[in-house]
Amino acid sequence: MIRATEIVHFPAPPAPYYLECGYTSYAPGEAHPNRRNMGKFDLILMKSGTLFIGEEQRKWGLTAGQSLLLLPDRYHYAVQPCEEDTTFYWVHFHSVCKWAEFPADQQIALQSEQHYHEFLTSPYDIQLPKMWDMPYPERAYQLMETLLQTPGTRQSSAFWTQQQAFEELLRMMDLRQLEQYTSPAVAVAEKTEAFIRNNYRTELTSGDMSAALHYHYNYITRCMKQVYGLTPNDYLQHYRLEQAKLLLLKTEWKIAEIANYVGFRNTPYFSNRFAGKYGCSPQQFRRQFSHTPVVRLRTKS
Numbered sequence: 001m002i003r004a005t006e007i008v009h010f011p012a013p014p015a016p017y018y019l020e021c022g023y024t025s026y027a028p029g030e031a032h033p034n035r036r037n038m039g040k041f042d043l044i045l046m047k048s049g050t051l052f053i054g055e056e057q058r059k060w061g062l063t064a065g066q067s068l069l070l071l072p073d074r075y076h077y078a079v080q081p082c083e084e085d086t087t088f089y090w091v092h093f094h095s096v097c098k099w100a101e102f103p104a105d106q107q108i109a110l111q112s113e114q115h116y117h118e119f120l121t122s123p124y125d126i127q128l129p130k131m132w133d134m135p136y137p138e139r140a141y142q143l144m145e146t147l148l149q150t151p152g153t154r155q156s157s158a159f160w161t162q163q164q165a166f167e168e169l170l171r172m173m174d175l176r177q178l179e180q181y182t183s184p185a186v187a188v189a190e191k192t193e194a195f196i197r198n199n200y201r202t203e204l205t206s207g208d209m210s211a212a213l214h215y216h217y218n219y220i221t222r223c224m225k226q227v228y229g230l231t232p233n234d235y236l237q238h239y240r241l242e243q244a245k246l247l248l249l250k251t252e253w254k255i256a257e258i259a260n261y262v263g264f265r266n267t268p269y270f271s272n273r274f275a276g277k278y279g280c281s282p283q284q285f286r287r288q289f290s291h292t293p294v295v296r297l298r299t300k301s
C-alpha cells in the first residue's frame with residue numbers, strides 16, 4: 001500500500017453529496033476525454049488495465065485497485081491512449097463546503113467559528129487521498145455496482161440507496177478511518193475532544209488534560225489548533241455554550257441552574273460569554289425560540 005502524497009480535505013457537515021456514476025471501458029487506442037473546470041469532483045476507481053491521465057502538470061498511469069480524485073477546477077486530459085483493455089468506475093460528487101488540497105504531511109484547520117455556529121456541532125474533517133492503492137478494492141466495486149443499479153428503481157428508494165452507498169464509499173476512502181494514515185496530531189486532538197465532551201461539566205484544568213491524555217498541555221494545544229482551529233479551552237467553552245443552548249430550549253431550568261450544570265460556576269460570566277458568542281442573553285435566546293401559549297379571553301354573554 002502506498003501513502004497518499006496529497007489529501008483533499010472536506011469539513012462536514014454538510015458532507016459531499018452524490019451526483020452520478022458510471023462504468024467505462026476503453027479498448028486499446030482509446031483515451032480519456034480532455035475537460036476543464038467541470039465543476040464537480042471525479043473519483044476514478046480502476047478495475048483493470050492502465051489509464052494514462054493527467055491533471056494540470058501531474059500525470060499518472062492508474063492500474064487495477066488504484067483510485068484517483070480529480071478536482072472540479074482543474075484541467076484533466078489523456079496523457080496517452082490505452083495500450084490494453086481498460087475498465088474503471090467513476091463517481092461525480094459535489095461539496096458546498098470549502099475544500100482544500102494539501103500535502104499528506106501538512107495539517108490544516110479548515111473549520112471556523114462560523115461553521116461551529118451554523119451546525120451546532122464540531123465538524124469532522126473528511127480526508128480523501130488524491131491517488132492511492134485502495135485497501136479494499138472489491139468492497140469499493142460492490143458499492144459502485146449498487147450505485148449503478150439504482151437508476152432502474154423508484155426515485156424515492158433510489159435516493160436513499162445512492163446516498164447510503166456513496167457515504168459508505170466516502171467512509172472507506174477517508175484516511176482518518178485508517179489508523180496507519182492518522183497523524184499523531186489528529187489522534188491527540190480527537191482524544192482531547194472526546195475527553196472534553198465527557199468531562200465538560202467539571203472544572204477542567206490544563207493539568208487535568210495532561211494527566212488524562214499523557215501529553216504536555218502545550219502539545220495538546222498545538223494539536224487542537226492544527227486540527228480544529230481552537231485551543232482546548234476555546235473548545236471547552238464552545239461545547240459548554242452549545243449544551244447550554246440545548247437546555248434553554250428543552251428545559252424550564254433557571255439560568256443559574258443551566259450555567260452551573262454545563263460547568264460555569266459564575267452566572268454573570270456565563271451570561272456575558274453567551275451574549276458575546278450568540279449576540280443575545282440566555283433569557284433573550286429562550287424567549288426568541290420558546291413557544292408561548294396563546295391565551296384566549298372569554299367574552300361576556
